[in-house]
Amino acid sequence: MDNNKMEVLSPAGDMECLMKAVDFGADAVFLAGHEFGMRTASKNFDADELARAVEYAHTRGSKIYVTCNTLPRNSELARLPDFLSACQHIGVDAFIIADLGVLELAKKYAPAVECHISTQAGIVNYAAANAFYNLGASRVVLAREMSFDEIADIRAHIPSELEIEVFVHGAMCVSFSGRCLISAYMTGRDANRGDCAQPCRWKYHLYEENRQGQYFPVEEKDGGTYLYNSKDMCLIDYIPQLYKAGVSSLKIEGRAKSAYYAAVVTNAYRHAVDGFYSGGCKDDYRVHQRIRQELEKISHREYSQGFYLGGQPGQNTENGGYIRHYDFVATCDSSNGTDAQIIQRNRFFTGDTLDVLPPGGIPFDVVIEKMYNEYGESVDSAPHPMQRLKAVTSCNIPAGSMLRKKRD
Known part of the structure; x- marks a missing residue:
């Protein structure tokens, strides 16, 4: 990969996803072991699979970033040093970390592995970015709640060697950068431990305690009410703006999604980025329509540009399901x-x-x-x-x- 070229960073929840992401053009893939990563719905990677993933990616010129982005409890800390050391031994390229204690342990037990600060850390200003840089981070994954102008301002006030990663595609959470408690309150499944039940996608009604069994609609639309249901993010048409803001890595959400999803979305952003650079990185670059149409060939919710243009990204008030063509x-x-x-x-x-x-x-x-x-x-x-x-x-x-x- 050209070190000056924006990276296409793809998700993988299992070995098939990893292989498809790499084969269809990912510069790097982020994934998790069986612990410490915020996606329990994914199969994830045991020790042998993780070693195979690193070998498969490296022989094809791609990198592997391992997510250690949960906030581990005291009882889990004793298992972290061996896991971190094992990742360094097999050649993992970076850890994605949200917790300061995990960051310190990673620097101690796997000093050769880069540390990227997770979006879970909620970085929205250059003071926070610089603080993590001073603690040894080589990259910050910014909170999703950022505009292009705010990202450019951070870029202007941090060291040039500190990389900026942002999400460009996939599901968005109704709560700030995924730090949500709705699932934990309603189902006992903690989103911040990677076990979200996605109650933000459910249809809701009112229930009045003196009228047992009688439900009352709160109607936004004829189809019902979806109070928290965020649209999906899609920035395939905004490659020049990402480049101009100083972004280093374009991150695709979806470690719980299929190998087909990983292949199609990776391929689309690979072509979009390559077309932008081969055309001279011009402000008026427009991705070819056939590439844009690829993102309509996967299951997705209605697309939006998130917070990047300023203001709110909007909610999908029509339904809680997917569009599938x-x-x-x-x-x-x-x-x-x-x-x-x-x-x-x-x-x-x-x-x-x-x-x-x-x-x-x-x-x-x-x-x-x-x-x-x-x-x-x-x-x-x-x-x-x-x-x-x-x-x-x-x-x-x-x-x-x-x-x-x-x-x-």
Whole structure:
């Protein structure tokens, strides 16, 4: 990676996600071990998987950042030194840290590993950024509640070697930089321990204590009331503004999301960043529409620009679910001309036109002309999850490609 080029930083909740993020263009991937990382819904990485992840990324020119961004309790502290030392031993590139005690332990037990300060630390000014730099941090992940102008002001008042990382895509939390207690209050699942039940996405009604069993709607819209439901963030159209503000790394949210999500979003931001630099880093750069459209091919909530333009990002008051225009139906394991070995993920049929996203490439359409099961029998559909099939197609599908089908 060019040290002066903005980094594309992608999420991974398991090994498949890690491999897809790297294969589709991530400069770095952030992930977690089985402890100390704020995503319990993800499979995450045991010691052997973490070593494999580092090897896979490093042999392909990518970095690995390990999240240590929970606020550990006293009972957990004794396990931290061995974990930190083990990460240094296998070559982890950085820790993402929210707690001052963890920062001090990391400097002691893994001094060769860089320390990045998590968005959980709530950094919104240059005094805080400089304080963490003086404590040994090489990067600060700013709070999401920042405008481009505020980021530029921080950049102007911190050392040039202190990097700035910001979130550019994915889910946003109704509470300040994810420090939310709604889930803990309502379900006993603590968001700040990585176990959020996402009650901000639920539909709410009023209940009057003297009218048992009778619920009263609080209607924002005909479909109900979603009091806390933030829109998703998308900054694919704001690469020049991020560059001008002095951002070093573009972070994609989503360690609890699928390998398909990791591949598609990484690919889109990879092309957007590369196009910006190859075009001379001009203020009037506009990402190609086909790249922008890729972000409509994943499940997502309504998009917004977060706080970057100033003001509030807005809430999704229509529903608590996702927008989905495409289904991810298969991956290509290998190919020989127009014969492709594919692995089914969702049902599709012979004769379907599928949208293909090749690693590092541009999407294109292909027609499934014939399909054969593992016994060599001709089949009309692919109904079984993870079924291996041979597909005869209208053109070559590169190995590692993701195949999508547009919904009617």
